[in-house]
Amino acid sequence: MPRFVVFVGPRGSGKTTLGHALGRVLDAPVYDTDRMVEDLAGEPLSRLWEREGEEAFRAVESRALETLLTLSPGVVSTGGGIVLRQENRQNLRRLGYVIYLHVPEEQLLSRLASGSERRPRLRQGVSLEEEVRQVILERDPLYREVADRVLSVGGASIATTLEEILSVLRPLSPTIGRIP
Numbered sequence: 392m393p394r395f396v397v398f399v400g401p402r403g404s405g406k407t408t409l410g411h412a413l414g415r416v417l418d419a420p421v422y423d424t425d426r427m428v429e430d431l432a433g434e435p436l437s438r439l440w441e442r443e444g445e446e447a448f449r450a451v452e453s454r455a456l457e458t459l460l461t462l463s464p465g466v467v468s469t470g471g472g473i474v475l476r477q478e479n480r481q482n483l484r485r486l487g488y489v490i491y492l493h494v495p496e497e498q499l500l501s502r503l504a505s506g507s508e509r510r511p512r513l514r515q516g517v518s519l520e521e522e523v524r525q526v527i528l529e530r531d532p533l534y535r536e537v538a539d540r541v542l543s544v545g546g547a548s549i550a551t552t553l554e555e556i557l558s559v560l561r562p563l564s565p566t567i568g569r570i571p
């Protein structure tokens with residue numbers, strides 16, 4: 392697999408879930424920049440964020456992304472805010488084929504509201520609904536800027552979305568590697 396397949400998109404769009412699923416099917420290494428940040432920082436993401444704030448987290452996130460450029464190609468699940476920095480947008484494009492998982496706001500909201508995982512809030516003093524609205528407004532153009540492909544996957548099951556991803560990747564197999 393000579394190049395990476397990279398998922399970008401907002402929180403709850405399924406980057407982590409689909410990254411693992413795709414890695415299994417392709418028998419390729421799976422990287423999640425959030426887990427790489429935790430390894431580099433030596434503490435859970437939520438604690439780093441709480442203790443040192445978002446900017447400190449972003450600095451480690453950029454280092455994690457730079458590290459990826461030196462690793463064996465595989466599937467990369469990014470954190471939803473990785474596109475905020477220009478240097479990261481450049482590095483994402485260098486890594487390989489970037490897929491933006493586009494999911495309607497209502498669906499993101501219901502996944503985030505029901506998820507058991509602890510995710511730090513991105514906006515203070517507003518409802519989760521307003522946070523999701525603001526964050527999408529700010530980042531949607533940035534996801535589109537880095538994406539080779541925008542996949543609208545709202546409403547589809549994990550299995551159906553995985554099939555759709557595989558059908559997008561198949562024609563690219565000369566640069567991505569063998570796709571089943």
Ligand SMILES: Nc1ncnc2c1ncn2[C@@H]1O[C@H](COP(=O)(O)OP(=O)(O)O)[C@@H](O)[C@H]1O
Nearest residue numbers: 401402403404405406407408409502547548549
């Ligand atoms: N069709 C779907 N595709 C991806 N995730 C889904 C889907 N339906 C429900 N989910 C759930 O939504 C959540 C997505 O979270 P996650 O994979 O952590 O997203 P991200 O890494 O983009 O924040 C998971 O709990 C997953 O089980």
Ligand SMILES: O=C(O)C1=C[C@@H](OP(=O)(O)O)[C@@H](O)[C@H](O)C1
Nearest residue numbers: 401402403425469470471472511
């Ligand atoms: O959108 C964001 O700014 C963030 C998304 C999270 O990753 P997921 O998109 O995988 O939830 C994680 O990087 C951190 O909590 C910040």
Ligand SMILES: [Mg+2]
Nearest residue numbers: 406407468469
């Ligand atoms: Mg994730």
